[in-house]
Amino acid sequence: MxxxxxxxxxxxxxxxxxxxxxxxxxxxxxxxxxxxxxxxxxxxxxxxxxxxxxxxxxxxxxxxxxxxxxxxxxxxxxxxAAIRTIHVSDAGRFGFARLRAEEHGIDAFGYVVxxxxxxxxxxxxxxxxxxxxxxxxxxxxxxxxxxxxxxxxxxxxxxxxxxxxxxxxxxxxxxxxxxxxxxxxxxxVEDYEQVAIVANVAVDQPHEATAYERFTPSGPLALLPLHDGSYGVIWSCRPQRAAQILALDEGAYLRELQARFGWRAGRFVGAGRRASYPLKLxxxxxxxxxxxxxxxxxxxxxxxxxxxxxxxxxxxxxxxxxxxxxxxxxxxxxxxxxxxxxxxxxxxxxxxxxxxxxxxxxxxxxxxxxxxxxxxxxxxxxxxxxxxxxxxxxxxxxxxxxxxxxxxxxxxx
Ligand SMILES: Cc1cc2nc3c(=O)[nH]c(=O)nc-3n(C[C@H](O)[C@H](O)[C@H](O)COP(=O)(O)OP(=O)(O)OC[C@H]3O[C@@H](n4cnc5c(N)ncnc54)[C@H](O)[C@@H]3O)c2cc1C
Structure with a gap:
């Protein structure tokens, strides 16, 4: 003590x-x-x-x-790692928005640590x-x-x-x-009936200080740029789906993530340990x-x-x-x-x-x-x-x- x-x-x-x-x-x-x-x-x-x-x-x-x-x-x-661009999109639909820090006269929206x-x-x-x-x-x-x-x-x-x-x-x-x-x-307490699965994921291209928020029907998927060039991935989904994702081996997880997120950030090439958090307000x-x-x-x-x-x-x-x-x-x-x-x-x-x-x-x-x-x-x-x-x-x-x-x-x- x-x-x-x-x-x-x-x-x-x-x-x-x-x-x-x-x-x-x-x-x-x-x-x-x-x-x-x-x-x-x-x-x-x-x-x-x-x-x-x-x-x-x-x-x-x-x-x-x-x-x-x-x-x-x-x-x-x-x-x-600074966030200088935020890209927001709705999976499978045409709408998206892009925010750039410089357009707001600031160096960065925030920093990921x-x-x-x-x-x-x-x-x-x-x-x-x-x-x-x-x-x-x-x-x-x-x-x-x-x-x-x-x-x-x-x-x-x-x-x-x-x-x-x-x-x-x-x-x-x-x-x-x-x-x-x-x-x-x-x-x-309001249960969102979603679980966040968190992991650090390496990509084959620079993240260029961009954070992504992709909304999917089962929950949002966020990629935050990290200091070592990888992304912090926060994948929120229904509890049953979360259990399946947690049980995947690294290769299968990366393929699922790529299918869910798309190719905008490049190819996902490696993932660290996954941890999960039930989501409630x-x-x-x-x-x-x-x-x-x-x-x-x-x-x-x-x-x-x-x-x-x-x-x-x-x-x-x-x-x-x-x-x-x-x-x-x-x-x-x-x-x-x-x-x-x-x-x-x-x-x-x-x-x-x-x-x-x-x-x-x-x-x-x-x-x-x-x-x-x-x-x-x-x-x-x-x-x-x-x-x-x-x-x-x-x-x-x-x-x-x-x-x-x-x-x-x-x-x-
Ligand atoms: C997946 C995920 C991603 C997140 N990402 C972000 C983000 O990007 N930006 C952001 O702003 N927020 C984020 N958050 C939210 C953020 O993590 C929390 O808001 C933050 O942890 C709250 O801090 P806290 O100190 O209030 O509580 P906690 O982090 O819960 O800390 C409570 C502390 O109290 C101690 N404690 C508990 N009971 C006792 C006791 N009886 N006696 C002594 N000590 C005790 C615990 O050991 C702990 O250290 C995220 C949350 C999740 C789940």
């Missing part, structure tokens, strides 16, 4: 979950002078770490700026950050939320038990959040309760179709760090929680609706809907304002922009 000199017993903020979002929040708070305890259930470099796993993540420009402000981008950038790289950069920085007590692998037990504070036991895998209390507990413990349950916040009924805040997947876990889940969760973390830095006194006050919830509401509901709508629009097999999609994609390709609006949403500018997302540090007054 990694134990830092900072005591866990009585802190201002306890963050449960040190995955992509929780670790980012801890770093965001490290300059604010508040005492932070971060509990993570699985060691960051462990092969069973659920957040820093085999996936790759498309980071928008706002996320890049947040990582720059947190001091981790320098470690991530050498392993990041392996989750393991992000995890290593965040935890390297955390190990040197002041004011943060790290407990890993450790989990909270017997969580009791009172009007003034939150009390719990820190149970480490090594068998030690510590009593701790905090003015505020942050649930960054993912879609199945136990803190969300302890706070009595309900979550609505999990939406908490609210993001705050007394002495409790939900961020990242604990607040909303999305379909990966538009690559928005982490980007949205990182903006949750950035805004919470800012609200805490601006607070004069109690960091778990009702006023602080209400400010956070209000400032995040627009971005959160907009991205959830956009992502969910995209999944459902392209899953609809009625011919008239297919035609509308074709026309929509064509008009979209021809209409610069629509493309600019999407580029801005993808870049993470729905609602108030956190200071960190503008590349500015947060410090307590």
């Amino acid at each position: 990694s134990e830092r000199a900072v005591a866990a017993a009585d802190v201002d903020i306890a963050i449960v979950g040190g995955g992509l979002v929780g670790a980012s929040l801890a770093l965001g708070l490290s300059d604010t002078g508040v005492r932070v305890l971060l509990l993570e259930g699985t060691a960051p470099a462990s092969s069973s770490q659920p957040s820093f796993d085999e996936r790759t993540t498309a980071l928008g420009n706002a996320s890049r700026r947040i990582f720059q402000a947190l001091g981790v981008w320098a470690d991530i950038a050498p392993h990041a 392996a989750n393991t790289v992000i995890g290593a950069a965040l935890w390297k920085r955390l190990a040197a950050a002041p004011g943060i007590a790290l407990r890993v692998p450790a989990r909270p037990e017997s969580v009791e939320i009172t009007p003034d504070s939150v009390h719990f036991t820190v149970a480490s895998d090594s068998g030690t038990r510590e009593r701790a209390s905090a003015r505020l507990v942050v649930a960054a413990d993912g879609a199945h959040s136990s803190i969300r349950a302890a706070a009595g916040i309900a979550a609505q 999990t939406r908490a009924a609210g993001t705050v309760a007394p002495r409790t805040v939900l961020i990242g997947n604990a607040a909303q876990a999305l379909h990966p179709v538009a690559g928005q889940g982490f980007n949205l969760g990182l903006r949750d973390a950035a805004m919470l760090a800012e609200v805490v830095a601006n607070a004069a006194g109690d960091v778990g006050s009702q006023a602080l929680l209400q400010t956070f919830a209000k400032w995040r509401a627009f971005d959160r509901s907009g991205v959830v609706r956009f992502t969910d709508g995209l999944v459902k629009l392209f899953a609809d097999s009625r011919p008239a809907v297919g035609l509308l999609r074709d026309l929509g994609l064509l008009l979209f390709d021809l209409a610069p304002p629509a493309k600019s609006a999407l580029a801005r949403v993808s870049a993470g500018f729905g609602g108030p922009t956190p200071r960190l997302a503008r590349g500015l540090a947060v410090r307590r007054a």
Whole structure:
């Protein structure tokens, strides 16, 4: 167990979950002078770490700026691949759209990075950050939320038990959040009946910084350019079909993928290990309760179709760090929680609706809907304002922009 000199017993903020979002929040708070305890259930470099796993993540420009402000981008950038063109198409139909970063006056729409790289950069920085007590692998037990504070036991895998209390507990413990349950916040779960199969796939031609999103009747198929010249493939399909695809040997998988995607990106010549993720929309009924805040997947876990889940969760973390830095006194006050919830509401509901709508629009097999999609994609390709609006949403500018997302540090007054 990694134990830092900072005591866990009585802190201002306890963050449960040190995955992509929780670790980012801890770093965001490290300059604010508040005492932070971060509990993570699985060691960051462990092969069973659920957040820093085999996936790759498309980071928008706002996320890049947040990582720059947190001091981790320098470690991530050498392993990041820029997305300069996005190609969207509807399998078997004529509509397609192409977005080019230069047409929007930006260098790139975003950057694709392996989750393991992000995890290593965040935890390297955390190990040197002041004011943060790290407990890993450790989990909270017997969580009791009172009007003034939150009390719990820190149970480490090594068998030690510590009593701790905090003015505020942050649930960054993912879609199945136990803190969300302890706070009595309900979550609505909608099963898309799709499974995402993720693999790195080598091709015989350069990707030229192009990402592809191809909508098929059984689910979207995305190819993200990677730093080593290959693609991160996210193939979403019905569970039964997913089981078949997972059982294929490498050659058969590549042939199926080629048949499903076509030849636009070249010939697929090799594939790494495949991993699968059942896809659901999990939406908490609210993001705050007394002495409790939900961020990242604990607040909303999305379909990966538009690559928005982490980007949205990182903006949750950035805004919470800012609200805490601006607070004069109690960091778990009702006023602080209400400010956070209000400032995040627009971005959160907009991205959830956009992502969910995209999944459902392209899953609809009625011919008239297919035609509308074709026309929509064509008009979209021809209409610069629509493309600019999407580029801005993808870049993470729905609602108030956190200071960190503008590349500015947060410090307590
Ligand atoms: C296939 C796929 C592709 C994706 N691609 C993208 C993309 O390109 N762009 C994007 O923005 N998003 C993407 N996402 C979404 C993104 O992965 C999630 O939004 C992100 O992982 C959320 O991070 P989180 O830290 O909130 O939760 P998680 O990643 O679920 O992390 C939760 C952490 O909490 C820890 N934990 C859980 N319970 C406890 C406990 N009781 N005590 C202590 N620790 C605990 C876990 O060990 C874990 O480290 C994708 C998702 C999938 C499934």
